[in-house]
Amino acid sequence: MQKKSEKNTFIYTYTCSDDELSLCQMELRCLFGEEVPSSIFKSEVEVDVSRSPFIKERIDVMYEGDSLPEIYDQTEQVELGGKTFKVIFVKTNDLSPADKIEYDERRVIEREIGLRIEGEADVNHPQLVYGIVTLGGRWYFGAYHKNKATWFRQMKKPRSYSIALSTRVARAAVNIAVPNPEGVRAIDPCCGIGTVMVEALSMGINMVGRDINPQIAIGARTNIAHFGFTSEVTLGDIADITEHYDVAIVDMPYNLYSSITPEEQFAILVNARRIADRVVIVAIEPMDEMITEAGFTIIDRCEAKKGLFSRHLMLCQ
Numbered sequence: 001m002q003k004k005s006e007k008n009t010f011i012y013t014y015t016c017s018d019d020e021l022s023l024c025q026m027e028l029r030c031l032f033g034e035e036v037p038s039s040i041f042k043s044e045v046e047v048d049v050s051r052s053p054f055i056k057e058r059i060d061v062m063y064e065g066d067s068l069p070e071i072y073d074q075t076e077q078v079e080l081g082g083k084t085f086k087v088i089f090v091k092t093n094d095l096s097p098a099d100k101i102e103y104d105e106r107r108v109i110e111r112e113i114g115l116r117i118e119g120e121a122d123v124n125h126p127q128l129v130y131g132i133v134t135l136g137g138r139w140y141f142g143a144y145h146k147n148k149a150t151w152f153r154q155m156k157k158p159r160s161y162s163i164a165l166s167t168r169v170a171r172a173a174v175n176i177a178v179p180n181p182e183g184v185r186a187i188d189p190c191c192g193i194g195t196v197m198v199e200a201l202s203m204g205i206n207m208v209g210r211d212i213n214p215q216i217a218i219g220a221r222t223n224i225a226h227f228g229f230t231s232e233v234t235l236g237d238i239a240d241i242t243e244h245y246d247v248a249i250v251d252m253p254y255n256l257y258s259s260i261t262p263e264e265q266f267a268i269l270v271n272a273r274r275i276a277d278r279v280v281i282v283a284i285e286p287m288d289e290m291i292t293e294a295g296f297t298i299i300d301r302c303e304a305k306k307g308l309f310s311r312h313l314m315l316c317q
Contacts, residue, residue, distance in 0.1 A: 009061040011133055011140050012047075013040045013092035014054045019305040020168070023313065024054040026302035027172040030179045030315070040092050040135055050148045051175060051203055053168040057090060059131040062142040068109065071132065071139045072116055078130070080119035086126035087113045088144050090133035101134075113141070154198050158226050159219035161193045165251060165282065169304050169311060171199040176300075176315055177247045177280040181205045186247040187276065189238040190268065194220030196249050201229035209233040210241065238271040248276035252283040262290070269294035281314045291316060 014036075016024035028036045031052065032045050049058045063074035078085075089106040101109075113132060114121050131144030155167045165173070174196060178184050181204060188196045191209030193216060200207040201224065208231055211217040220233045250272050253260040265287075272279050273295045281291060291298060296316035304311045 008044065008046065009064075009140075010043050010046055011040065011059040011061060011090075011131075011135060011142075012036075012043065012049070013056045013090060013133075014052070015039070015056055015092075016054045020054070022302040023169065023172050023304040026300055026313065026315075027052060027054065027175050029300060030176045033179075037094075040094060040133070042135060048203075049145050050150055051171075052147070053149075053151060053171050056092070056147055057131070058145045059090065059133055059140055060143040060145070061140050064138055064140045066138055068112075068139055071141050072112055075113050075141060076116045076118075078117045078119075080117065080128060082119075083127035084120045084122035084125075085114075085117060085128040085130060086121060086123055087117075087130050087132060090131050090144075093134045094136065095134060150202065151199060154202060154227060157193065157195075157198070157223045159193050159222050161195075161216070161219070163254065164193055164195045165311070166306070167195065167199065169282075169313075170195045172304075173249055173280055173282060173313055174200045174203065174205065176313065177249050177278065178205050184246045186249070187241070187243075187245045188249050188251075189241060189272065189275065190250055190253065191220050191233060192216055192251060194223045194233065196251065197231060197233070198223055198227055198229065200249075201231055202227065207231060210236060210238065212237050238268055238275070241271070241275050243275070245276045246278065248272050248279045250279060250281050252281060252287070254284050266290055266294060269296070277317065279316045281316060283312050283314070284310065286312050286314070 031047050032043050049055045063071055065071050087110045089110050129144040132141050151167050151171050178186055186205055186207040188209045191197055191211050194209060197207055197209045209220055214235055217233050217235050224231055252265060269291060298314050298316050300315040302313050
């Protein structure tokens with residue numbers, strides 16, 4: 001869940017491959033409402049770190065200071081409520097190579113903080129985890145959250161489809177489309193085997209699906225049920241949808257793999273414009289002219305690469 005706090009500050013770290021950089025940056029822009037710096041950044045927006053395939057960790061800032069001794073003094077105030085704890089030095093930072101903090105020094109800093117917290121430390125199974133990190137010349141300490149990478153289990157589905165989106169791209173597409181899930185009704189009107197739907201449902205997003213191919217629709221239902229989720233997947237053309245949704249994600253059928261004509265592609269776009277206020281279009285080519293002709297304005301975009309194959313993601317309103 002995403003929310004902005006008047007009191008809280010959060011430090012995030014993230015990582016991605018060169019091929020994923022464009023996709024990663026767009027996902028983070030949508031989640032945080034701004035372009036974020038490389039690798040580590042500070043924000044007042046709280047995002048569940050396990051939503052993103054790129055965010056590594058988050059510190060909920062409790063104390064900050066210009067020096068480690070300032071942090072050491074403040075951590076003496078930590079109250080554990082009888083729980084065990086552990087302190088982690090976050091390795092990702094914006095220090096220059098000359099100022100890099102090596103392994104042994106990181107362990108010393110963890111121990112120094114641990115000695116000042118009154119309570120029982122437990123390295124292996126702590127009930128509370130705290131993090132210490134440096135950013136912008138200051139030090140920050142607070143509750144530590146690590147990405148649980150829950151989507152890994154969803155990479156292996158009972159029903160597969162050679163041209164389906166990868167789990168990571170699908171998950172990022174959902175975050176781009178629905179940065180704040182509360183109260184949002186979403187649809188995947190060309191859902192295929194349900195890769196996007198599975199990721200949306202795993203994040204608690206209210207999404208239904210539809211596909212024109214009976215066998216593919218059955219595959220989507222099978223995949224959704226396999227992971228313990230519940231949602232409706234109806235059979236039929238996007239043109240027959242009468243309900244209106246806040247968001248749609250449309251993974252366009254490709255000329256490369258199907259007999260769909262440009263006219264049929266355009267019809268899908270026109271109907272997507274009709275049934276949803278905000279749409280993420282996924283395609284193997286930019287399609288700007290057709291998207292504009294369908295009545296959309298492209299407000300953000302990226303390209304997700306995998307070897308020689310690319311997918312363009314365009315956020316439209």
